[in-house]
Amino acid sequence: MESDVKPAQGSRSQQRYEQVLDAASECFRRNGFHGASIAEISKLARMSPGHIYHFFENKEAIIAAIVDRKIQGWIKLLGDIEQEEDVFASMTQLERIETGVAERTASEFAGLWLEVQSEAARNPRIAAIVHEADARVRARLIQVMRIAREARGIVSTASDDAMVEVIMASFEGLANRAVMNPGFATRDVARVLQVAIRAALEA
Amino acid sequence: MESDVKPAQGSRSQQRYEQVLDAASECFRRNGFHGASIAEISKLARMSPGHIYHFFENKEAIIAAIVDRKIQGWIKLLGDIEQEEDVFASMTQLERIETGVAERTASEFAGLWLEVQSEAARNPRIAAIVHEADARVRARLIQVMRIAREARGIVSTASDDAMVEVIMASFEGLANRAVMNPGFATRDVARVLQVAIRAALEA
Numbered sequence: 001m002e003s004d005v006k007p008a009q010g011s012r013s014q015q016r017y018e019q020v021l022d023a024a025s026e027c028f029r030r031n032g033f034h035g036a037s038i039a040e041i042s043k044l045a046r047m048s049p050g051h052i053y054h055f056f057e058n059k060e061a062i063i064a065a066i067v068d069r070k071i072q073g074w075i076k077l078l079g080d081i082e083q084e085e086d087v088f089a090s091m092t093q094l095e096r097i098e099t100g101v102a103e104r105t106a107s108e109f110a111g112l113w114l115e116v117q118s119e120a121a122r123n124p125r126i127a128a129i130v131h132e133a134d135a136r137v138r139a140r141l142i143q144v145m146r147i148a149r150e151a152r153g154i155v156s157t158a159s160d161d162a163m164v165e166v167i168m169a170s171f172e173g174l175a176n177r178a179v180m181n182p183g184f185a186t187r188d189v190a191r192v193l194q195v196a197i198r199a200a201l202e203a
Numbered sequence: 204m205e206s207d208v209k210p211a212q213g214s215r216s217q218q219r220y221e222q223v224l225d226a227a228s229e230c231f232r233r234n235g236f237h238g239a240s241i242a243e244i245s246k247l248a249r250m251s252p253g254h255i256y257h258f259f260e261n262k263e264a265i266i267a268a269i270v271d272r273k274i275q276g277w278i279k280l281l282g283d284i285e286q287e288e289d290v291f292a293s294m295t296q297l298e299r300i301e302t303g304v305a306e307r308t309a310s311e312f313a314g315l316w317l318e319v320q321s322e323a324a325r326n327p328r329i330a331a332i333v334h335e336a337d338a339r340v341r342a343r344l345i346q347v348m349r350i351a352r353e354a355r356g357i358v359s360t361a362s363d364d365a366m367v368e369v370i371m372a373s374f375e376g377l378a379n380r381a382v383m384n385p386g387f388a389t390r391d392v393a394r395v396l397q398v399a400i401r402a403a404l405e406a
Contacts, residue, residue, distance in 0.1 A: 030325060035237065111324035117382045118321040121314035122233060127382070134383040158398075162391035165380055166373065166399055169392075172383070173376025177368055179320045179330070180337040180375070188365035189372075192406045195361075196369055199402030203395045 019045050024062045029111040033119045064129045071133045078140045088148040092198050098190035105178035113175050138164050158203040166200045222248050227265045232314040236322045267332045274336045281343045291351040295401050301393035308381035316378050341367050361406040369403045
C-alpha cells in the first residue's frame with residue numbers, strides 16, 4: 001500500500017513530498033488522525049491542498065507513506081547491521097541500542113507512532129497498512145537474527161517468530177514508556193535492554 | 204487523581220460505577236477519546252447521562268477511573284507475587300507471563316490502552332493521570348523486584364529504574380505488537396519473554 005505518486009529520489013518533487021510527510025506527522029501527533037485535516041496539513045507544509053492531493057488521495061495514503069518511510073529506515077539499519085563482520089555483536093551493540101531507545105522515546109516519534117497504532121486498532125484500512133509494513137520489517141529482522149545466531153553457533157529452541165515479537169515489543173514499548181514516565185535515563189535503559197536482547201537471541 | 208465519587212465495594216452503586224467504566228472503555232476503544240461522547244457511553248451502559256455525571260465530572264475523570272482500575276489489578280498481582288515463597292520464581296513463572304501476554308494482547312485491552320497513551324501524549328490532563336498511576340505501579344514493582352533479587356543473592360549493576368523500564372516496556376509493547384501482527388503465538392512469546400525478563404532481573 002504505497003502513496004499514489006512517489007517522486008524520484010533527490011528531485012524537487014521529492015523534497016515537497018517529504019515536506020508533506022513532515023507536516024502531516026506533526027498534525028497527526030498534535031491532533032490525532034481524525035482531528036488533523038488536509039487544510040491544516042497544507043498550512044503547516046506551506047503548500048496548497050491541491051498540491052497535497054497531487055501526491056496523496058487522502059489521509060490514509062499519507063499515513064501509508066509515513067509508515068513506509070519509517071519502515072524503510074529500519075530496513076536500511078538492518079542492512080547495515082548485516083554488512084558488519086560480527087552480526088551478533090553489531091545487533092547488540094550498546095551505542096546502537098541507545099540510539100534505538102532515543103529514537104523510540106523522542107516525543108515526535110512516540111506520539112505519532114502511538115496514534116498510528118491506536119488508529120490501526122479500530123480502522124481496518126490503517127490496520128492493513130501497518131500489517132503489510134510490519135511483515136516487511138519482521139521478515140528482514142528474522143534474516144539478520146539468523147545470521148547473527150548461526151555465526152555464534154547458537155542453536156535456538158525458541159521460534160524465530162517469538163524472538164522477533166519479544167525484541168520488537170521491547171522497542172515498541174519504549175514509546176509507551178516515554179509517555180507513561182517521561183525522562184528516564186536512556187543510557188541505563190539501553191544497558192538493561194542489551195542484556196535482555198542478548199538473552200532473547202540466545203533463547 | 205480519582206473519579207469524583209467512588210462508591211463502596213460491593214454496593215449496588217459500585218455495580219453501576221463498574222458498568223459505566225466498562226461501557227466507556229468500549230466507547231473509547233471503538234471511537235477514540237474525542238469520538239466518544241457521554242451520550243454514547245450512557246446508551247451503552249443503559250443509564251441516563253445524569254447517572255454518569257453523578258459519578259464523573261467529565262471524560263477525563265472516566266479515563267482516570269479506568270486507568271486506576273487497571274493499575275489496582277496490577278498492584279494486586281504484585282502483592283500476590285510478593286506473598287509467595289520464591290518471589291523470583293513467582294515473578295518469572297511461565298504461566299504468569301503467559302497470562303500477562305494474553306491480557307496485554309487482548310484486543311479490548313490493547314485498543315483501549317493505546318488510545319489512552321496516545322491521548323496522554325498530547326493532552327496534559329490525561330498525561331497527569333497516567334504519570335501518577337504509572338508511578339504507583341513502578342514503585343510497587345521495584346519493591347517486589349528487590350525482594351526477588353535479594354532472595355537469590357543477585358547483586359545488580361543496573362539501576363532499579365532501568366530494570367523496571369525494560370520489563371514494563373516489554374509488556375507494554377505487547378499491545379502494540381498485537382495491533383501490528385495480530386495472532387502471534389502467546390505461549391511461544393511468553394517463553395522468550397521469560398528468558399528476557401530473567402536476564403533483565405539479573406542485569
